[in-house]
Amino acid sequence: MANFNTHITVAAAGAGLLSVLCLQVGLVAPREALILALMGTIGGILPDVDLEHAYPSRIMFALFGIIAAFLVIFSVENDLAIVELWLIGLITFALIRWPIWMIFHQYTHHRGSIHSVVAGALFMFLTVIFSHHVMGKNPFISWLNGFFIFSGFILHLVLDELYSVDFMNSRIKRSFGTALKFWDTKNRPKATALLCLTLVVWAITPESAAFWDTLLSKQTYQIINARMFP
Known part of the structure; x- marks a missing residue:
């Protein structure tokens, strides 16, 4: 398995x-390109969110806690005092960072259901929904954000599989096949529940026609080819 530094470095670079x-082709503005790079980097450490006491898990739940705290603060009544708003934010952050983090790890294990393509799709759809309904982005940018999360996620799984092969001694380690998988065949009830949740979340995502038309368009790749080299 690749370590945290390798995952975050490769994800950030990719x-x-x-x-x-995307910026050079004209799909996004400079600010949106920076957000896409951040999304891909986050996606590159998401599969290790179920690795208790590891950096990715602590970082991700701290990030979720901060985002949730701001969402709660900005959704409550404006007539509350500053101290009350601070207290609400701190309580929200603390609940996600510790109790929910502990409960999450009681029902997950590393390289289980979270370490699968289905989980990557779930995180992508959740990102699309958050980007569209909370951040106010249009459907195309929202799906692009989700795509970067998914790309970073899959890159993480591929790296872990590559580290399961000892190319120098031409042998395959016992961990081979546990990283890059569609779903967790060793725990079918959890895997099935995750798949059902993914389908439900997908059903409430915004329309994706513009995203797929751009991604699969021949003209898009003609522009990329024209701008690739001096």
Whole structure:
């Protein structure tokens, strides 16, 4: 298994290169390109969110706690005192960072259901929904944000599989096949529940026609080819 530094470095590099491509092709503005790079980097450490006491898990739940705290603060009544708003934010953050984090790890294990393509799709759809309904982005940008999360996620799984092969001694380690998988075949009830949740979340995502038309358009790749080299 690749370590945290490897995952975040490769994810940041890959997301950075891909975001520059999107910027140069004219799909996004500079500010949106920076967000895409951040999304890809986050996606690159998401599969390890179920690794208790590890950096990715603590970082991700702290990030979720901060985002949730701001959402709660900005959704409550404006007539509350500053101290009350601070207290609400701190309580929200603390609940997600510790109790929910502990409960999450009681029902998950590393390289289980979270370490699968289905989980990557779930995180992508959740990102699309958050980007569209909370951040106010249009459907195309929202799906692009989700795509970068998914790309970073899959890159993480591929890296872990590559680290399961000892190319020098031409042998495969016992961990081979546990990283890049569609779903967790060792725990079918959890895997089935995750798949059902993914389908439900997908059903409430905004329309994706513009995103797929751009991604699959021949003209898009003609522009990329024209701008790729000096």
